Amino acid sequence: MEKSKEPAEQLRIFAQYLRREERSRGTVEKYLRDASAFVRWLNGRPVTKEAVLLWRDDLLARGYAPVTVNSMLAALHALFCFAGWEECRVKYLKIQRRLFRDxxxxxxxxxxxxxxxxxxxxxxxxxxxxxxxxxxxxxxxxxxxxxxxxxxxxxxxxxxxxxxxxxxxxxxxxxxxxxxxxxxxxxxxxxxxxxxxxxxxxxxxxxxxxxxxxxxxxxxxxxxxxxxxxxxxxxxxxxxxxxxxxxxxxxxxxxxxxxxxxxxxxxxxxxxxxxxxxxxx
Known part of the structure; x- marks a missing residue:
């Protein structure tokens, strides 16, 4: 389902929201970096759940670790929650809890x-x-x-x-x-x-x-x-x-x-x- 606002415009408004909420600088930078990566990947296509699933699979195919992919999805989900696009959320990858530290x-x-x-x-x-x-x-x-x-x-x-x-x-x-x-x-x-x-x-x-x-x-x-x-x-x-x-x-x-x-x-x-x-x- 195509969204009413351009993703890039919604991202700009999202950035303003995060700063108003007094999120830490690191959190703001990470959320915007990861959400921007998704918007660039879309390359003008509409925001849909199917697109998010394809992006998740593409990140894995490019060698991103599952924990990193889940972290990027968390940033994207924060954007979706703010924009009222909850139907675009996807499940996180299942990761077995690491028993030992590297x-x-x-x-x-x-x-x-x-x-x-x-x-x-x-x-x-x-x-x-x-x-x-x-x-x-x-x-x-x-x-x-x-x-x-x-x-x-x-x-x-x-x-x-x-x-x-x-x-x-x-x-x-x-x-x-x-x-x-x-x-x-x-x-x-x-x-x-x-x-x-x-x-x-x-x-x-x-x-x-x-x-x-x-x-x-x-x-x-x-x-x-x-x-x-x-x-x-x-x-x-x-x-x-x-x-x-x-x-x-x-x-x-x-x-x-x-x-x-x-x-x-x-x-x-x-x-x-x-x-x-x-x-x-």
Missing amino acids: EARNLSRGEYARLIATAQKLGKERLALLLETMGATGIRVSEVKYITVEAAAAGQAEIALKGKLRTILIPAKLCRKLQRYARKQKNASGEIFLTRSGKSLSRKQIWSEMKGLCKYADVNPSKVFPHNLRHLFATVFYQIHRDIAGLADVLGHSSIETTRLYLAVSSTEQARRISQLRLIS
Whole structure:
């Protein structure tokens, strides 16, 4: 069934809606990127359920992972819900829950420390402190902007995202480092991690700077991305405290099942644990 508005025009209105709803910058960028990819693929054809099914199959044929396809469909479904095109929604691909974390993406504490030391050696003070801040608090990359001079002085940051409020506790030692850095940058208030022109660091810039460290720190680039610092925080927290409910609160998860995904171990680690049971004569 052909739609009353041109998809490209509906996409423009959808973008305005997302911003009014105060969705995170990362969410807005992802939804628009994925929905735009579908509109380009349509190439002027009408929006129909059959077209969405063909697009889903085409993504798979082009080598997209099922989890990625489902993520792109979620963005498209958000557009359909906004535009009143619910009849165009399609089923997500069925994916078996992964029992083990990909070892090639497991960032160890040693590698984390090496990244920080390398950044410091290269004179990248801001990047070294940013890595420590994300690693020591478990914040999302979209939450970096809430690490302010005021938050460092108070020892906590108040974060408002996705319609929820939560408090991030900042370790005292980190607070002192953040305050020293802010004074050095002559920054008396507001965000601590800024560009030379005084703007917020973008997700793309943080990602790029982290990747740039890999060859100097001798760390596999597949392990180095902002969200992996959050995974490292979750893993270390649980290893020490064995409190999954407390970890869910710290990470801002509304469901413990989400937190459980952060604690998946590699198949090698699981095999080691099983061998320690000593149930073989």
